[in-house]
Amino acid sequence: MLDYYQAMELFSPEERQIQAAARKFLDAEAMPHIREWWEEGTFPRRLIRAFGEMGFLGSNLPEEYGAAGVSNNAYGLIMYELERVDSGLRSFASVQGALVMYPIYAYGSEEQKREYLPKLAAGEMVGSFGLTEPDGGSDPGGNMKTKAVRDGDYYVLNGTKMWITNGSISQIAIIWAKDEEDKILGFIVPTDTPGFSAPEIHHKMSLRASVTSELVLEDVRIHKDYLLPKSGSLKAPLSCLTQARYGIAWGALGALEAVYSEALDFAQSRITFGRPIAARQLIQDKLVYMLSEHTKGLLLVWKLGNMKDAGTLKHTHVSLAKRNNVRVALVSARLAREILGANGITTEYHAIRHMLNLETVDTYEGTHDIHTLILGRDITGENALT
Numbered sequence: 001m002l003d004y005y006q007a008m009e010l011f012s013p014e015e016r017q018i019q020a021a022a023r024k025f026l027d028a029e030a031m032p033h034i035r036e037w038w039e040e041g042t043f044p045r046r047l048i049r050a051f052g053e054m055g056f057l058g059s060n061l062p063e064e065y066g067a068a069g070v071s072n073n074a075y076g077l078i079m080y081e082l083e084r085v086d087s088g089l090r091s092f093a094s095v096q097g098a099l100v101m102y103p104i105y106a107y108g109s110e111e112q113k114r115e116y117l118p119k120l121a122a123g124e125m126v127g128s129f130g131l132t133e134p135d136g137g138s139d140p141g142g143n144m145k146t147k148a149v150r151d152g153d154y155y156v157l158n159g160t161k162m163w164i165t166n167g168s169i170s171q172i173a174i175i176w177a178k179d180e181e182d183k184i185l186g187f188i189v190p191t192d193t194p195g196f197s198a199p200e201i202h203h204k205m206s207l208r209a210s211v212t213s214e215l216v217l218e219d220v221r222i223h224k225d226y227l228l229p230k231s232g233s234l235k236a237p238l239s240c241l242t243q244a245r246y247g248i249a250w251g252a253l254g255a256l257e258a259v260y261s262e263a264l265d266f267a268q269s270r271i272t273f274g275r276p277i278a279a280r281q282l283i284q285d286k287l288v289y290m291l292s293e294h295t296k297g298l299l300l301v302w303k304l305g306n307m308k309d310a311g312t313l314k315h316t317h318v319s320l321a322k323r324n325n326v327r328v329a330l331v332s333a334r335l336a337r338e339i340l341g342a343n344g345i346t347t348e349y350h351a352i353r354h355m356l357n358l359e360t361v362d363t364y365e366g367t368h369d370i371h372t373l374i375l376g377r378d379i380t381g382e383n384a385l386t
């Protein structure tokens, strides 16, 4: 692992072992095929059970529900390794763990936890998370049109969710909807319920090795037992986003390592005007930017993980790390593409695939600018969001 400051010394032997095992598995099972999956626009469904066996799914949740029960730093290192291959693989695991298992764990009943968490952890069941709607995702509370109307022991759900990762391959969807009193409730919706459909979104130039779908709910009638009983406000889905953003802050550094290593290798062997381009100051400047940002970012997420384990983490701390690490990874991917010259525009190399993926990562889970405004509000007390 790229580690200029020997930050891995800060991690426990178990955490280092988890990182090494994840890398070994992914280098064997995913790295050799990722280009093909991305070009074909397919997510490798055959890896889902293997991800479960490797403990990649909701790994920081407790063992009593079938998860691996590892530290938040170990969880972060797994996200790092997944995204070193491709943001789409990390997205799959982020959604399954942080956006499906976590809301069931935090807002579900004991019966719901026992029913769903072990299957989700094992990769026997896939979930999706429907918060964003077609009218815009940055203001999920204000823009939410999806309705849950109580009818005896049932709720009737109507609405449309947009840009939903894993949507068409999920057996359950966590759906956020407003009730008659405008309270935001979360539901576990089995995707075979009549009235539910999940058309896949095509023509993406980013996150191509990930399934993205629309979720359409037309008079979807589900029993009240599927309500997440501890949900009841926007805070519930937002707290899930904090979990996913935490993983993204780690994952982006994996993508940064991938593009940096590739660009460095290329620069050392590409000869122009009689010398390797690595000998040129302009190229070195780009490589040093990447290395510096990776080094700072790694220390940042290590500290973030410790704060999460200690329970001192605020969601604004996570906003800072997500905003920073994704943007420096995106800038680095563009620089790596530039160092590769014309070769950089092909998927023979990883840079442009990561670059295009990171455009999504910079947008989802709160855009770069939305995190700027979240942080600006926190430090000034002035709300520039509304």
Ligand code: TGC
Residues within 6 Å of the ligand: 090, 091, 092, 094, 095, 129, 131, 132, 137, 138, 139, 140, 141, 142, 165, 234, 235, 238, 239, 240, 241, 242, 244, 245, 315, 364, 365, 366, 367, 370, 374, 385
């Ligand atoms: P606001 O007043 O800020 O918040 C309402 C209440 O919630 C609290 N809160 C949070 N709690 C936990 N985690 C967070 N991240 C939280 N953000 C806010 C807040 O303290 C407040 O609590 P209280 O006690 O005062 O009531 O609500 P707002 O309507 O002003 O929200 C604005 C904003 C910008 C914070 C929020 O809506 C936002 O984060 N927008 C971005 C939406 C977003 O990130 N969507 C992601 C959808 S999922 C996705 O993209 C998955 S991608 C797949 C993958 O991860 O790989």
Ligand code: FAD
Residues within 6 Å of the ligand: 095, 129, 130, 131, 132, 135, 136, 137, 138, 139, 162, 163, 164, 165, 166, 207, 212, 360, 363, 364, 365, 366, 367, 368, 369, 370, 373, 384, 385, 386
């Ligand atoms: P908008 O909210 O319409 O914003 C458009 C632009 O306006 C942005 O640049 C934004 O920064 C800016 N803007 C908005 N408000 C302000 C403001 N107050 N001040 C200044 N600028 C502002 N969502 C889910 O619920 N579940 C998923 O699984 C999921 N997966 C996704 C997968 C992919 C591949 C993608 C691309 C998106 C996914 N999303 C998912 C949706 C994602 O969270 C949203 O795209 C994101 O929250 C932004 O919403 P939007 O695209 O509607 O942009």
